[in-house]
Amino acid sequence: MADLKLYNTKGGVTELMPRLADAEADVQSIVEGNMEKLLGVRFLASEYSTGPIHGGRIDSLGIDENGAPVIVEYKRGTDAGVINQGLFYLSWLMDHRAEFRHVVRDRLGAAVAAQVLWSAPRLICVAGGFTRYDVHAVREHRRSIDLVRYRFFGNEHIGLETVASVTGHAPATSAACRRASAMASGRRRDSAMKELAAAVEEVLLGLGDGITRVQRKTYCAYQRLRNFACVCPPQQAKLLVYLKADPQEVDLVPGFTRDVTVLGHHGTGDLEVQLRTERDLERAQDLFRLSYTGV
Template sequence: MVGLKLFRTDASQCGVSEVMPRLAEVEADVQGLVEAHMETLLGVRFLASEYGTGPVHKGRIDSLGLDENGSPVIVEYKRGVDAGVINQGLFYLAWLLDHRAEFEHLVRDRLGMRAASQVLWSSPRLICIAGDFTRYDVHAVHEHRRSIDLVRYRFFGSDLLGLETVASGSGGVQGARRVRRQAVARATAGVQDASMVELASAVDEALLGLGDGVNRVDRKTYRAYQRLRNFACLCPPQRSKLLVYLKANPKDVDLVPGFTRDVSGLGHHGTGDLEVQLRTPRDVERAQDLFLASYAAA
């Protein structure tokens, strides 16, 4: 985003004028805006602001949330560049993992009993939002075993906010790549048709291969593929097909009966309004552009 140039067009004068990027006056300006629209901006349900970690740790977590897969999320903000933002966030993440009951109580108070019972402690997340990051920050994200997203922000004019994912990584994802076949086999347990197991493996490889920083989160009823937000959810194989739900807008897709379906407002596992039905390796190839469009929008 540092190299992005934004221009306002003036149709009446047939001209353009550049909208200059700027940082926030104070860190709280970024925090307040993100917290007010956290689900839209990050795919995270807001839980608490400036959450105290008690007399021992003596800290305050900028924002606490719960993502669409039920993973706990800590969001830390910096107005500009701060070399300590990742370490600070990881310090709070360690505290959170030691205070699970307290976090679940907060979820129960804010979102209800069902959400609290489905908190996914296997993949807690840290999102750092700052004016910029160093190359050492980016390297640390790819080396660390935790799920960490670095997000650069800029304000444009008086009413535009830009967010750019600079780096996204999880040691768990790298491990998932190494044991992909075993993981897919577990996800397809009970499926007798070997072709469905192979098809699930092909989908898994296609989604993980869309770009850097794809995180895979396993839930009981679906597997989510995530950048900053989910972009695809793969359900366990049925007898003769796989169902993948994408964040692509069904209104922007030429729907094909038996292949793609608008499931807006219909109940289903995972997230996304576009259902893709896969029966053969050829279907996976046909769906590649849809996968990429959903990935790009996440």
């Protein structure tokens, strides 16, 4: 983001100079007030106390769109301690699951609390900068960690850049992901659907760096900080992919794309793409890219 230049073109061209926040609390306030839009995380609590024994406070507590617990830690500038501090709180959280479920239940209801995904807890560090040692360190941990760099531009703009994003648990192979989905759907896939599912995964993971995958019982999510695609098990010889793209901005084709904004479905995203053949996958690649670049 250091090389990014932002200009105001109203009444001429004026460069908006990037700057750090005056105080860490300024960043925290903006993110907490808009956490779902900025990070794809539903806000639960601010400055959450870990009790008298641990004697700490978690900057922000949340739950992401896949149901994974999320801890967000902030630093005004570059601070080598932010990752270790966040991992300390993440370990505390894993030892206090009932307490976290209670917070979720009070804030979002019993149904959400019952679906917490404990296999994929996340730490998101939002800071003014990270060193190359930070980036290397997160790749060595067994936790899911996102490093997000911020900058303010003028008084009305903020920019966020994902510096590193890693999945802590060992990535499932394509076959393992398909087997989990097959168990959830309760039926076998034929060879054509297996090949199509593998091709879809290859395309989604190949869209860029830092893409992580989260396996749930009813869908497999692909995310770059936030979900951009969710793939459901095959039904009636087709794969359903849900994308974070505005259906109003897409030419919908019956039998291929559908607006599901007001329809219930597994996964996240308002645009449904139906894939039956490799040809459908070729047609869908521009939509995949649209969703990926939009999150």
